[in-house]
Amino acid sequence: MAEDLSKEEMEEIRKTFNILDKNHDGRLSKTELIKGIHLLKVNPTEVEAEDIMTELDLDGDGLVTWEEYLKALSAQIKKQAYEEQLFLQAFKKFDKDNSGFIDKEELKSVLKKKGAKWTDDDLAFLDDLFLEADEDGNGRVEYKEFVKTFCDQ
Numbered sequence: 001m002a003e004d005l006s007k008e009e010m011e012e013i014r015k016t017f018n019i020l021d022k023n024h025d026g027r028l029s030k031t032e033l034i035k036g037i038h039l040l041k042v043n044p045t046e047v048e049a050e051d052i053m054t055e056l057d058l059d060g061d062g063l064v065t066w067e068e069y070l071k072a073l074s075a076q077i078k079k080q081a082y083e084e085q086l087f088l089q090a091f092k093k094f095d096k097d098n099s100g101f102i103d104k105e106e107l108k109s110v111l112k113k114k115g116a117k118w119t120d121d122d123l124a125f126l127d128d129l130f131l132e133a134d135e136d137g138n139g140r141v142e143y144k145e146f147v148k149t150f151c152d153q
Contacts, residue, residue, distance in 0.1 A: 005074055013073045017066055027063040028056075087151045091143050101140035104130050
């Protein structure tokens with residue numbers, strides 16, 4: 001899986017591993033890992049910390065080696081790339097004129113084709129949804145706005 005990563009991605013993963021590896025022994029203890037997570041302004045509970053450690057520590061020895069860390073982050077990067085591809089495909093279904101934007105009419109036309117009868121309340125909801133997605137208020141939804149509104153969990 002690591003072979004699928006770019007040189008820059010590999011370098012970034014190595015850099016983060018080295019930052020976390022405070023005692024420079026080539027392995028991350030639970031303490032080192034959690035201190036690194038705290039740098040991201042995240043405070044996991046003890047159970048969450050255990051879950052993270054269990055997920056990363058593949059051989060169960062209580063330490064995360066470079067290989068284990070690389071494998072876990074490679075999988076995460078691959079998952080993100082796959083999700084990005086799905087989001088882009090979804091966006092293109094709405095962007096009928098390939099302008100790189102979705103306007104309100106494109107959104108309505110795609111959703112109306114699904115065969116449902118649209119009430120005035122449905123159309124008002126759709127207008128509200130479009131206004132929420134159109135963060136910059138320019139009358140169209142860019143890809144980043146689309147992902148944030150419709151795809152983020």
